[in-house]
Amino acid sequence: MTARVVGHLVDQETVAARVESGAAPDWVAAHWRTFREGLLGERNDTPFPCFFGAESVADGDPLYTAVPSMTDKDALLGLGRTLLAYLDSYEDHSDRASLVTFFRPPAEPLSESEYHRALWHVLQFLHVHDPEPWPADIPTDPDDPYWEFSFGGEPMFPTCRAPFYEERKSRYCPVGLEITFQPRALFENLDVTADTEAGQRAREVIQSRLEEYDGVCPHADLGDWGVEGDREWVQYMLSEDDEAMPDECPITVTREHPKSDALLDARPGRATASDD
Numbered sequence: 001m002t003a004r005v006v007g008h009l010v011d012q013e014t015v016a017a018r019v020e021s022g023a024a025p026d027w028v029a030a031h032w033r034t035f036r037e038g039l040l041g042e043r044n045d046t047p048f049p050c051f052f053g054a055e056s057v058a059d060g061d062p063l064y065t066a067v068p069s070m071t072d073k074d075a076l077l078g079l080g081r082t083l084l085a086y087l088d089s090y091e092d093h094s095d096r097a098s099l100v101t102f103f104r105p106p107a108e109p110l111s112e113s114e115y116h117r118a119l120w121h122v123l124q125f126l127h128v129h130d131p132e133p134w135p136a137d138i139p140t141d142p143d144d145p146y147w148e149f150s151f152g153g154e155p156m157f158p159t160c161r162a163p164f165y166e167e168r169k170s171r172y173c174p175v176g177l178e179i180t181f182q183p184r185a186l187f188e189n190l191d192v193t194a195d196t197e198a199g200q201r202a203r204e205v206i207q208s209r210l211e212e213y214d215g216v217c218p219h220a221d222l223g224d225w226g227v228e229g230d231r232e233w234v235q236y237m238l239s240e241d242d243e244a245m246p247d248e249c250p251i252t253v254t255r256e257h258p259k260s261d262a263l264l265d266a267r268p269g270r271a272t273a274s275d276d
Contacts, residue, residue, distance in 0.1 A: 031102035049209035056096040081266040105176030112164040112244035120250040142249035155184040160237040
């Protein structure tokens with residue numbers, strides 16, 4: 001039997017096998033199928049805008065986990081352990097191995113504002129229980145162009161899909177919250193950061209595809225890390241309704257360490273076979 005997805009770190013082959021065998025919970029299966037279809041399908045005769053992401057899924061590069069709650073302490077501690085395991089192993093798996101995180105949908109539908117709050121609750125929880133110090137070269141103020149969410153000593157870009165997107169279908173997930181964690185080192189290894197020619201070309205292609213795929217202009221908040229005037233935090237979950245977007249980044253970051261000892265010894269390995 002393949003390893004379970006909920007609460008564990010697994011590869012794409014395992015997710016697909018678990019879903020196709022019927023062993024995965026219905027909500028995990030729905031997440032996987034809509035995620036795969038979203039990244040590998042087309043809309044308005046245009047492929048998914050981020051060709052790096054689409055190619056990585058086509059090649060089976062990402063790693064995956066599923067979290068049974070957006071708020072439960074034990075569930076989020078489990079996510080922290082899984083994220084640490086991912087950071088310890090992703091480079092050995094693939095040079096395009098992001099961590100795709102499926103969250104169990106809430107019992108009742110959430111508004112856009114509630115999804116923004118849910119995202120920042122998850123990120124704040126991870127920061128408070130981070131066993132590693134905040135990176136010395138990353139500012140703690142989200143209003144700094146060089147700020148970026150960090151965990152386990154690694155700066156990363158967590159990008160979201162959620163059910164409230166009606167126009168920006170490139171960010172739409174009909175099931176619930178999805179967060180894809182992408183370490184900055186992943187972009188640097190691919191030589192596609194904003195300060196490289198390859199990175200600038202990639203951005204042009206992605207933005208061109210975005211406009212065709214979504215049928216609307218690329219979001220005004222899209223930008224690049226470290227560029228004056230651009231901010232990272234607003235890009236994690238782009239707004240559909242400007243009034244639903246937080247006015248300020250709803251996370252408090254400090255260098256004080258450790259804040260919690262709950263994950264200090266958390267360096268688990270890959271999942272072993274068991275039931276969901």
